[in-house]
Amino acid sequence: MPAAAAFRDSLLRHLTYSLGKAPENADITDWRIALSLAVRDRMVDPWFASARATQEGGHKRVYYLSMEFLIGRLLEDAVVNLGLLDVAADTMHELGLSLSDVLADEPDAALGNGGLGRLAACFLESLSTIGCPAVGYGIRYEHGLFKQSFRDGRQIESPEDWLQQDHAWEFERSGVSFDVGFGGDVVERGGHCVWRPDETVIAAAYDTPVVGWRGNWANTLRLWSAKPTTIFDLARFNRGEYAAAAEPETLARTITRVLYPDDSTDEGKRLRLKQEFFFTAASLRDILRRFGSEFDDLKQLPKKAAIQLNDTHPAIAGPELVRLLHDERGMSLDCAIKTAQATLNYTNHTLLPEALERWSEGLMRELLPRHMALIERIDDAHHQAYPSRTVSLVENGDVKMGELAFVMANRVNGVSALHTDLMKQTVFKDLHALHPERIVNETNGVTPRRWVLSANPRLSTLLAGRIGLGWVDDLQQLERIEPMVDDKAFRDQYAAAKRANKAGLSDWLRDTQDVSVDPDAMFDVQIKRIHEYKRQHLNILEAIALWQAIHDQPNADWTPRVKIFGGKAAPGYVFAKEIIYLINSVAKVLNSDPVTSKFLKVIYPPNYNVSLAEQLIPATDLSEQISTAGKEASGTGNMKFALNGALTVGTLDGANVEIRDLVGPENFFLFGMTAQEVVERRMIEDHAAQAIGADTRLARALDAIRSGAFSGGDRDTFASIVDNLSGPDYFLVCSDFTDYWRAQRDVDAAFRDRDAWMRMAMLNTARSGWLSSDRTIRGYMADIWKADAVHT
């Protein structure tokens, strides 16, 4: 049977026999799930073959432990990687449906907050594309990152419910589950420590295949769900205590009920520590079970397994692995510590003090008594080995998870060159001095399959027409278009693709946000979590100053600009929520201003997520990467924008530094203080007041906010923001404003010469091949995991 017919047949078979739906009664979700099941069928063979090849070859596996996997939608990713896009589109068309409508029906799997979670998802897809045996371990949250809506311009959160519908991609592994304990005490038995938890839940596994480009290899994402050891307390039920009867289930499920919505902030809640231990313990048990089924000598574990801790969230893995090897498997403590250290690796994603996890010794001892004891043993062993050391793992009654992860790791890496250097000079200065070989850099990357091939088909088709499809899994090949930048016809095609993406976005904004924008205006986009260090308030301050400048000279030849914001604030982050309210309040005034709105609009679509990013990035001209230098460890949105031909206005922070080196300073709009200058500027007590005093434009913009121009004349509404910016202004918004304004005017001038702008945009695409997560993963494989690709 020809492939197309076979595909159509299996789709209809799933609709009928898996969903029990007749075509005439099927809704779009039924068709989507039927299509997903038909596609999933075609993943299973390479999945099994990959597992078999790994086992038969005795190959080393990589284990990526992450509290977050910001996956987004999976259907298009699978269809594209399996080379089924055309057959799927034709089949849906024959059935009277449009593939893009079916794709858009899939809810995002929003099991992450931001960059850290999305990086984990890009990494899994690259590991499969490269053919490196790996398992991603995480939590199967019932509710992912909250849904964001706006009421009168203020953020409103509502539960996310991706599991309300059938989740077509996962396989429940009823045979794979582990008991995970909490609390209780530790007793000595026969010279061994035995932990006796007083609370136990079951970790049940759910597997999702992650197929790589060309469908040759597929790895597993194994997510754990908490289940009660006793389903139902019948006795209580019979006594009419219905709620109490269900309590065991409710309590257990609480552990994996919801993702904590904080990005770059230490949550510090008891339930959060339970979540961290729950998935880490289940994952380590599963890793040792798999190792034990293939090898005997546990001392060989580091040769066959490389475990990567995605930030400190799974850092309890250190003491837990020691406990499993020593308490349960009888390995000597010293050997257990060394074996664990040789197996574990840790990635740091932030230097923000408030993001470095610290758990109170009391809570750790109460919830994980054996682990607290082992942390002290590990601390002692480290002290003995390094008597001159000045750091310890426990300080002021807190267990420092960053230091614990560092001491228990074989390699520690930062996520951009600048971040890794700053890590050595600041948070891990003392440990770096003791272990100078341990810290390495692995600059982040993004998968070109999702972020170029799928998200930007117009650009991809253009590239394929010129250089074939080799770039899809060898992104460095993009450099082959550099000589073509001088070809006017190609530039026009490139410009046409960008213009068509912008027109598509304009239609979407009109239909969903009820705002009309000119697709020939500059689309200036800042999409990321709302955080003071990311400085969305600097961006809106510049918009206010521009609005005032246009009013001063309404007849001047201004460059039309549409500022688009996207991003969620952690529900408890009051200042960030004020920034959101300010942006929406400014938008309301500016967008209805008859004098300025033809030159300047501000739009803030709610509920920014992976799918919205895939829509906005290909339609962007200017990428805002304006964090206070030294604060954004890397950024990954910056990479997605550069690949899709958006020019960056940014500071020398995180991976911006490497992007600017790659694309060329002449194709990047740099502004602001360096990380070093930031430290020096902060020494000046009244740095903000000085900046305001020196820049009337900045002063006027702040006065407008203070005067109530965006709050119906009420002077108190945004007082907290104005007081902060004209006072402490820790993230130096005021001190960087003048240069930011200068850079934005340079942007205006550059944008007026469309052909020159396109040339710069094309050079960004051509020179961004290094930003592929395939390159990043190959770095981890060589420098950290010592793992190889396996070819089936």
Ligand SMILES: [N-]=[N+]=N[C@]1([C@H](N)O)O[C@H](CO)[C@@H](O)[C@H](O)[C@H]1O
């Ligand atoms: N947590 N955390 N860290 C981050 C992001 N917020 O998720 O990790 C991302 C992934 O490494 C970085 O790109 C980003 O700069 C950093 O702030």
